[in-house]
Amino acid sequence: MKELGMYIHIPFCIQKCFYCDFCSFANRKHLIPEYINALTEEMKSWKEKLKEYRIKSIFIGGGTPSIISIDEMDKVLRTIYLNFDCKKNLEFSIESNPGTLEKEKLAYYLNNNINRLSIGLQAWQDNLLKSLGRIHNQEVFLENFLLAREIGFKNINIDLMFGLPEQTLTQWQETLYNIVALRPEHISAYSLKIEENTVFDKLYESGVLQLPSEEQDRAMYHFAIDYLQEHEYIHYEISNFSTKGKECIHNKMYWNNEEYIGFGLGAHSCLGKVRFSNTKDLNEYINKDNEREIDYIIEEKMSQKDEIAETMFLGLRMIDGIEIERFTKRFSCSPLKLYRHEICKLKEEGLIHVDGKKIRLTRKGIDLSNQVFVDFLPD
Template sequence: MKEIGIYIHIPFCKQKCFYCDFCSFSNMEKYITKYIDALREEIRGWKEKLKAYEIKSIFIGGGTPSILPIKEMDKIIDAIYSNFHINKDLEFSIESNPGTLNKENLVYYLNNNVNRLSMGLQAWQDIHLKSLGRIHNKEEFLKNFLLAREIGFENINIDLMFGLPDQSLKDWEETLYHVVQLNPEHISAYSLKIEENTVFNELYEKGSLNLPSEELDRDMHHFAIDYLSAYDYKHYEISNFAKKGKECIHNQIYWKDKEYIGFGLGAHSYFNKKRFSNTKIMEEYIDNIHKNISPCAFEEIISKKDEISEYMFLGLRMIRGIVIDEFKDRFGFNPYDVYGEEIMKLKKQGLLYTDEKSIRLTRKGIDLSNQVFVAFLLD
């Protein structure tokens, strides 16, 4: 059977973080049951379309999935297992925020095949957590992490952010030091981006957000690469590090430009040469599902040119880069046939490294990755 990944979006939060532009809401608990019931119906509606597929990965993200009552999470898991073929080596991830985990929901997750827990720490210092609008402090994170270990989770990711307002290199070094002491299997380290329609964007436009310089931001990323590598965390994607064999299967589906289906509010999908996404309006999503109308709000057919471009710039996010034989297997020709001039130009600029097997970003290329990716857009 063909393999596919599933993403399920839970848009509910206790509090919206100041940097977050995701499709998520606080104070919307009154919609939880109606939303989950609609989500379950959307999942059921894909049973026939996915009958020839085996689910390789499930990722429940948000928002904060860990705030869902167990009875609501149970509806989601039951819908998945009732309607789809599940791979015996399934990776099943749930995102969580410290302070929303407890013994009851952790035991429930583990007993229902959730085998990967992703925890949003972001920073070690409480002063930075407060400035980000996080609902937890360092002690709550530690308590939740150790509880998850005690209950039996053997694959835990910790999300971190750098380039924060008033954050020093020393702060970032301290964060990485303490996280490494906990020995999680996976660490994601993202540079803060100021997004529209966020509290941080408002502060930024007023000139009241003291962000590190671009040079310091890069120093932080370089330090993370070197420090984590020294502790056996393989740098396998621009922002992601993993112990051997613990690379995130689900996210690699995105980076390898493979098929996935997104369920829920604002969720994106790539299936049968189409990219499409659901409405971000709660009432419209619930109402459409109730009336047996597709919740899809956007759809585009991916041409061969689009597919080649996406394969290149998504694949270059991975440190292994583009494996030439894999490109040939998918498209029937060599990437140099299409991008020979661009590849050589970027190589001369010190942004790409090439050999007979692969094309990949140099460290300078990682720093200037957006500039590299633009070069692979086909007219």
């Protein structure tokens, strides 16, 4: 059977973080029951369309999925297991925020095949957490992490951010020292980006937000790479590190440009060379009719040229890079031939390395990755 990744979006939060531009809402908890009804109906409507696929990974993201009740989560999980063919022992992730995890909830997740927990910490220092608009402090994070271990979670990711307003290299180092001491299986480390229409965007435009310089940001990133590798974390994607065998299967599916289905508000899908997405209007989603095809927006029918370009720049996010043989089998043409001019230029600039088997970014290329990716965009 063909394999497929599944993403399920829960767009509710207790509080919207100041940097967040995701499709999520605070103070709408009263709409959760209606949303779960709409979500499960949407999922059921895809049963026949996906009967030739086996689900190889599931990721419940948000928002903050861990704020919904056990009963509401149970409705979602029962819908998955009754309507789709799930691979045995598949990777099943759920995002969470400290302060929303209790013993009963964690035990329910683990007992119902959710085997990977992603906890959004972002920073170790309470003053930085407060400045980001986070709902938790360091103590609450530690309680939740240790509780998850006690319950039996053996695959935990911690989300971290650097380049934060007024953050110093010393504070970032302290964050990494303390997280590595806990030995999570996976660490995601993202540089803060100021996104439009966020609280941080308004503060930045008004000149209030003081960000580290580009040099300080890169120093934080390079320290993370070196320190985590010294402590046996594999740097397998630009922003992601894991212990051996614990790379995120679901996210690797995106970077390998494979097929996936998204359910929920604003969720994106890539199926049969067609990309489409759901509405971002919460009321429209709750009241939608799943039998009508206008419930999703067709974004693009991918040409082979588009698919090739996306496979190149998504694949280059992986530290191991693009396997030339695998690419050639997929598209019946070598990337070395298709992109000979671009590859020549990028090699001369010291941004990529090419050997007989792979094309990958150099350390300099990782720092300038967006500049590299532009070269592979279709005209």
